[in-house]
Amino acid sequence: MTVTLRERLIALIEPVLVRLGYELVELEYAAGRSQAVVRLFIDHLGIDKPAGQERQGITVEDCERVSREVAALLDVDDPIPTAYTLEVSSPGFDRLLRTAAHFERFVGSRVFVELKVPRAGRRRYTGMLQAVNATGIQIEVDKQKVEVPFEDIGKARLAG
Numbered sequence: 001m002t003v004t005l006r007e008r009l010i011a012l013i014e015p016v017l018v019r020l021g022y023e024l025v026e027l028e029y030a031a032g033r034s035q036a037v038v039r040l041f042i043d044h045l046g047i048d049k050p051a052g053q054e055r056q057g058i059t060v061e062d063c064e065r066v067s068r069e070v071a072a073l074l075d076v077d078d079p080i081p082t083a084y085t086l087e088v089s090s091p092g093f094d095r096l097l098r099t100a101a102h103f104e105r106f107v108g109s110r111v112f113v114e115l116k117v118p119r120a121g122r123r124r125y126t127g128m129l130q131a132v133n134a135t136g137i138q139i140e141v142d143k144q145k146v147e148v149p150f151e152d153i154g155k156a157r158l159a160g
Contacts, residue, residue, distance in 0.1 A: 005029060008079055009038065016073055021045050022066060026096040036084040038074075041091045042066055058090035097156040103132045109158055111139060116154040126159050 006029045014024045021044065028039040042058060067088045074080065097103050097111065111129045115122075125148070127141035136149035 005079065012073065012077060012079060013040070013070055016069055017042060017066065018045065020066065020069060022062070025091040025102070026098050031082065034083065036080060036082050037087065038080065038084050039087045039089070040066065040070065041089060041096060043091055043095075063088040063090075093158065093160065095158045097158070100132060100134075100150065103129065103137050103156070106158060107132060110160070112157050112159040113137075113139060113148055113153055114155045115148070115152050117152070119152070 006027060009029060010024065010027050013027065017024050017040075022042045023045050025041040025043050027041075028037070030037045030039075042062065044058070044062075067086060070088070071086055074084075074086070094112075095102075097106065103111075107129050109129055111127065113125045115124075117123075125139060125141050125146055127139040127146070129137060130140050130145065131138040136147060136152070139146050139148065
């Protein structure tokens with residue numbers, strides 16, 4: 001089985017972020033003709049706070065810290081075959097959902113899910129995330145329950 005560069009980058013970068021106290025929400029890799037872009041979306045690990053305490057978002061200082069550490073790691077390991085730009089930012093309000101843990105954290109929230117392959121002529125679903133299990137998610141769309149296996153999800157994010 002061939003591991004993509006994106007998967008290799010995730011495997012390389014994620015442990016460093018965890019050590020620093022961050023989680024990797026998403027990693028985007030876009031190869032250009034002369035230069036690639038590696039874009040990291042990060043959040044704090046353990047983002048749930050006790051009642052009455054407001055969660056602090058990702059700051060510019062957080063992004064700078066992660067950028068320095070990841071740049072040093074990539075300089076040593078050198079997994080990217082071309083010149084690249086490294087960008088680090090917060091996940092934003094329309095946060096991407098990549099892992100089962102991401103989905104579990106946002107049960108009860110409105111989500112947008114795009115399938116890799118259309119199902120019954122439909123590829124995009126927006127609805128309330130009802131449940132998460134070991135194999136996938138359940139969302140309520142137009143008062144109907146829709147089961148979506150993780151392997152069928154092309155892209156998912158929080159919806160406003």
